[in-house]
Amino acid sequence: MLLNASGCLDALTAPEVARSLDGFVTKTITPEPREGNPPVRIAETDAGMLNSIGLANPGRDRFLAETLPRLRELGVPLWVSVGGFSAAEYAATCAALAAVGEGDIEAIELNLSCPNVDEAPESAAAIVSACRAATTLPLYAKLSPAAWDIAEAARAVEAAGADGLSLVNTLRGLALDERTLLPKLGRGTGGYSGPALKPVALAAVYACSAAVEIPIVGMGGVQSGLDVLELIAAGASAVALGTILFSDPGAPARVRAELEAEVAARDLAHPLDARGAAHSSLQIGVSRFDNGHEKRPGNGRKVTA
Amino acid sequence: MRRERRKVTGVEQVGPYTLLRVDAGRLDAGVPGQFFMLEAPGRLLPRPMSVCLAAAGELAFLIDPIGPGTRALCSLERGEELHVFGPLGNGFELDVERPLLVGGGIGIAPLPFLSDRLGGAPAILGFRTGWHAEAAALVPNAEVCVEPVYVTELLPDDPGDVLACGPEPMLAALRARAPDAQLAWEAPMACGYGACYGCAVEIDGELKRLCVEGPVLRAA
Numbered sequence: 001m002l003l004n005a006s007g008c009l010d011a012l013t014a015p016e017v018a019r020s021l022d023g024f025v026t027k028t029i030t031p032e033p034r035e036g037n038p039p040v041r042i043a044e045t046d047a048g049m050l051n052s053i054g055l056a057n058p059g060r061d062r063f064l065a066e067t068l069p070r071l072r073e074l075g076v077p078l079w080v081s082v083g084g085f086s087a088a089e090y091a092a093t094c095a096a097l098a099a100v101g102e103g104d105i106e107a108i109e110l111n112l113s114c115p116n117v118d119e120a121p122e123s124a125a126a127i128v129s130a131c132r133a134a135t136t137l138p139l140y141a142k143l144s145p146a147a148w149d150i151a152e153a154a155r156a157v158e159a160a161g162a163d164g165l166s167l168v169n170t171l172r173g174l175a176l177d178e179r180t181l182l183p184k185l186g187r188g189t190g191g192y193s194g195p196a197l198k199p200v201a202l203a204a205v206y207a208c209s210a211a212v213e214i215p216i217v218g219m220g221g222v223q224s225g226l227d228v229l230e231l232i233a234a235g236a237s238a239v240a241l242g243t244i245l246f247s248d249p250g251a252p253a254r255v256r257a258e259l260e261a262e263v264a265a266r267d268l269a270h271p272l273d274a275r276g277a278a279h280s281s282l283q284i285g286v287s288r289f290d291n292g293h294e295k296r297p298g299n300g301r302k303v304t305a
Numbered sequence: 306m307r308r309e310r311r312k313v314t315g316v317e318q319v320g321p322y323t324l325l326r327v328d329a330g331r332l333d334a335g336v337p338g339q340f341f342m343l344e345a346p347g348r349l350l351p352r353p354m355s356v357c358l359a360a361a362g363e364l365a366f367l368i369d370p371i372g373p374g375t376r377a378l379c380s381l382e383r384g385e386e387l388h389v390f391g392p393l394g395n396g397f398e399l400d401v402e403r404p405l406l407v408g409g410g411i412g413i414a415p416l417p418f419l420s421d422r423l424g425g426a427p428a429i430l431g432f433r434t435g436w437h438a439e440a441a442a443l444v445p446n447a448e449v450c451v452e453p454v455y456v457t458e459l460l461p462d463d464p465g466d467v468l469a470c471g472p473e474p475m476l477a478a479l480r481a482r483a484p485d486a487q488l489a490w491e492a493p494m495a496c497g498y499g500a501c502y503g504c505a506v507e508i509d510g511e512l513k514r515l516c517v518e519g520p521v522l523r524a525a
Contacts, residue, residue, distance in 0.1 A: 013499030
């Protein structure tokens with residue numbers, strides 16, 4: 001299953017790109033409208049790019065009244081990314097979505113890790129727990145790869161009721177102007193994405209898939225069908241495209257074709273037949289260093305998100 | 306809009322700038338002021354460039370090599386290929402009575418195409434140096450100044466319908482003098498089609514995505 005990473009596509013300005021995916025993930029919706037951060041908001045770096053958009057969005061009420069009805073008309077399964085500055089704010093948006101969206105909204109992704117806002121959120125588990133109480137819609141927790149122990153964070157949100165994980169968000173980075181040596185971005189730092197993030201995403205998916213049972217949407221630096229297969233091998237059940245959509249709006253179709261070729265070349269029937277393959281050589285290590293957590297690598301298991 | 310892999314048909318030096326010509330293929334040139342995202346070889350992100358010339362079967366882009374992406378584009382050679390995506394954004398409204406084109410520096414890029422569509426309308430152009438001003442040859446019927454003279458000093462008291470592109474201070478000065486002017490703005494862009502929200506610029510306290518709401522905006 002191929003999605004877009006939240007904030008990397010506007011389905012209303014590019015509906016044909018959204019329709020080339022298996023689901024469209026919205027930009028993060030916050031309770032109040034947000035203009036976002038001042039320009040300059042993006043900067044290319046040698047192995048990726050920085051963004052400091054700052055959760056620009058029309059706010060929950062306008063999203064529900066104006067954006068959501070138009071998104072429904074696209075006929076693409078919708079994932080709504082939800083943000084906020086307290087567990088209560090997240091939960092209120094989840095409740096509002098549940099009220100209008102049962103049957104129409106495929107899942108809610110809780111953005112627990114935007115690097116472009118200053119307010120420190122409550123613990124990820126507390127937010128998930130509050131949202132769980134507010135909706136029966138599937139809840140995916142989007143975690144930051146900057147966590148000291150992302151597997152621990154994954155276990156905590158799973159215990160709090162998350163139905164899945166989105167891994168990973170961007171990493172905080174800084175780029176300086178080559179002449180002035182001042183930050184290129186108006187806000188200073190930004191979220192680092194692109195090819196440089198792929199090993200980070202692989203490591204996070206790899207660690208979390210060994211720690212939790214819930215499905216994982218893998219993302220970070222995906223550019224090719226092989227990148228998708230690698231994230232699946234690390235443990236993902238679905239994959240999202242981010243920065244690649246900026247340079248290549250045709251990426252979903254291309255990546256799908258490349259993935260098919262990769263799967264065929266390995267005599268697999270389905271991409272998910274490779275799920276967890278990266279863990280197979282670790283199985284000995286897992287039994288030798290059992291720390292009490294149940295670890296089932298799931299090599300070759302078919303799991304649907 | 307389409308995204309196609311196109312061949313470079315010519316590369317010319319125009320003062321410090323490079324005029325990159327590509328075979329248009331099935332790409333529509335669009336309206337003057339619209340832009341294309343050009344794949345910058347070896348770089349992650351494409352670069353937005355407005356159409357400078359749209360002759361038969363060819364699109365030409367005037368590029369100032371100021372960073373790694375634009376330098377990569379200017380290093381392309383005839384016969385090499387690059388992805389070209391567009392036309393994107395909103396161009397100039399051409400239904401004007403007394404057009405006056407105003408350009409500053411590399412901001413003259415869309416003016417040759419615009420001039421062609423407006424039947425060689427008068428233009429005033431400003432440049433940093435005489436070397437930069439060599440690009441004025443691309444715009445017919447143009448009056449040219451070089452710093453310390455600014456293009457706004459060439460602006461008549463009753464400028465008519467101003468269509469302009471140039472650095473922000475120039476656009477800001479024009480807004481004060483010609484409230485109905487059509488101004489083409491510029492901002493770093495990752496995607497060019499509304500996906501990244503990177504090209505938002507603050508105009509009158511409001512953030513606008515230049516790629517979908519611009520790059521040509523009314524001054525008032």
